[in-house]
Amino acid sequence: xxxxxxxxxxxxxxxxxxxxxxxxxxxxxxxxxxxxxxxxxxxxxxxxxxxxxxxxxxxxxxxxxxxxxxxxxxxxxxxxxxxxxxxxxxxxxxxxxxxxxxxxxxxxxxxxxxxxxxxxxxxxxxxxxxxxxxxxxxxxxxxxxxxxxxxxxxxxxxxxxxxxxxxxxxxxxxxxxxxxxxxxxxxxxxxxxxxxxxxxxxxxxxxxxxxxxxxxxxxxxxxxxxxxxxxxxxxxxxxxxxxxxxxxxxxxxxxxxxxxxxxxxxxxxxxxxxxxxxxxxxxxxxxxxxxxxxxxxxxxxxxxxxxxxxxxxxxxxxxxxxxxxxxxxxxxxxxxxxxxxxxxxxxxxxxxxxxxxxxxxxxxxxxxxxxxxxxxxxxxxxxxxxxxxxxxxxxxxxxxxxxxxxxxxxxxxxxxxxxxxxxxxxxxxxxxxxxxxxxxxxxxxxxxxxxxxxxxxxxxxxxxxxxxxxxx
Numbered sequence: 001x002x003x004x005x006x007x008x009x010x011x012x013x014x015x016x017x018x019x020x021x022x023x024x025x026x027x028x029x030x031x032x033x034x035x036x037x038x039x040x041x042x043x044x045x046x047x048x049x050x051x052x053x054x055x056x057x058x059x060x061x062x063x064x065x066x067x068x069x070x071x072x073x074x075x076x077x078x079x080x081x082x083x084x085x086x087x088x089x090x091x092x093x094x095x096x097x098x099x100x101x102x103x104x105x106x107x108x109x110x111x112x113x114x115x116x117x118x119x120x121x122x123x124x125x126x127x128x129x130x131x132x133x134x135x136x137x138x139x140x141x142x143x144x145x146x147x148x149x150x151x152x153x154x155x156x157x158x159x160x161x162x163x164x165x166x167x168x169x170x171x172x173x174x175x176x177x178x179x180x181x182x183x184x185x186x187x188x189x190x191x192x193x194x195x196x197x198x199x200x201x202x203x204x205x206x207x208x209x210x211x212x213x214x215x216x217x218x219x220x221x222x223x224x225x226x227x228x229x230x231x232x233x234x235x236x237x238x239x240x241x242x243x244x245x246x247x248x249x250x251x252x253x254x255x256x257x258x259x260x261x262x263x264x265x266x267x268x269x270x271x272x273x274x275x276x277x278x279x280x281x282x283x284x285x286x287x288x289x290x291x292x293x294x295x296x297x298x299x300x301x302x303x304x305x306x307x308x309x310x311x312x313x314x315x316x317x318x319x320x321x322x323x324x325x326x327x328x329x330x331x332x333x334x335x336x337x338x339x340x341x342x343x344x345x346x347x348x349x350x351x352x353x354x355x356x357x358x359x360x361x362x363x364x365x366x367x368x369x370x371x372x373x374x375x376x377x378x379x380x381x382x383x384x385x386x387x388x389x390x391x392x393x394x395x396x397x398x399x400x401x402x403x404x405x406x407x408x409x410x411x412x413x414x415x416x417x418x419x420x421x422x423x424x425x426x427x428x429x430x431x432x433x434x435x436x437x438x439x440x441x442x443x444x445x446x447x448x449x450x451x452x453x454x455x456x457x458x459x460x461x462x463x464x465x466x467x468x469x470x471x472x
Contacts, residue, residue: 028429030070030151033077045165050118051118051120053099054092055091067134071115075157092114106126117157120164121161126164133151133152134148134152134153135152136148151429154425154428159423162195169196170196170197170213170214170417174218178222178223180220191413203224213417214240215232219249221251223251229256233259236263239382242385244386247267260386263328263384265367270359272363273354276339279336290308291366294335298385298412298421301422305407305426307402307403310397311387312389320367328370331370333385336363339361340360341358342358342359365387367385368415369384371383385415407422410422
């Protein structure tokens, strides 16, 4: 029997060495590539070198120790998913000159940290540092890191491969000079990770640079100057693209209104209220609207990934002008429900409920505008995306709805550049940290069992034992 056990043991090891199969038993498939990554890698047309900066036997300390193991396994998955990917590991102690050359090529002055991952193609290089591979839960009172909230390793690697194979970086200029609020640094970092370069420009004082691909325009607190309006209009007429985050302005803005009117849209002095509970975030507050999403290339990922979008704080009514150029095509991206209504800004009312003077909905909350002009048989395009709220991309809302609004901005910028929607790779939650979601019906059932079922069960068992003893 001992000899038979040894033979079986040897045979099992030979089979394991021959087939070398492993299985990811984690609920979130932390050690495996997602179908989105595999589909993208299957169509890869450029050679990619992935270099992991780590010494033999070196691991990150503390709560980050698992990152090394997960990264190594995922890199093996990348190499197996595409013949165009080559994976290397470089020890920073044995290859200091090579690491310095990588840092110079990536334009990183402080050097490349250990346990980073480098993505290199013929057109660019990206460096993913260890702190970018995870999200942490942070104690809001002490600022101390409590635990790892999610692993972003696959998301960052696939995003880096995607951005380095896209070619030239698109340049987005964020327009200032008329009291526009600054673009959040978190959103800038998010867009730059998707191969966009974000720059700021004061169009009151400066001309639009020749390298500008897109203008990002937020609602100003005062009207544009005529030179500023002329610069934007000239840019759009020359096949430019723009993203508008509009809203009610504290003063009249005729120069800005003329630009919008030229492309068939306008902002009215009306506020939109939502009266359908299914389209209201966090109960019947009227303040935050969850829009109905329309089918479009921009919203493709929103539908596919089941993202949520949010339009906060009484958005202004955005209208499609009935009189506009026939070369304009205007497509709604977001809509309110049939139960929504709008109210004139100066109208006095003691209730947030609908009154007879209100205008019934639905109303568009986001629009995609395309102008196509043929000159000598050649088509020339101008594209605009307009949202009637300047707060919807605020990072505070990502805590409640995730990155849905940011992905809307991202896919809008890609559409403005006539590029396909971005690849979305979800973050992975560590085992044992996935929140338990209990429905109202399940809560009632659990409470009934705890309050009545268990006590009645003990009472019945006791009664059965008592009666059995009494009559036996």
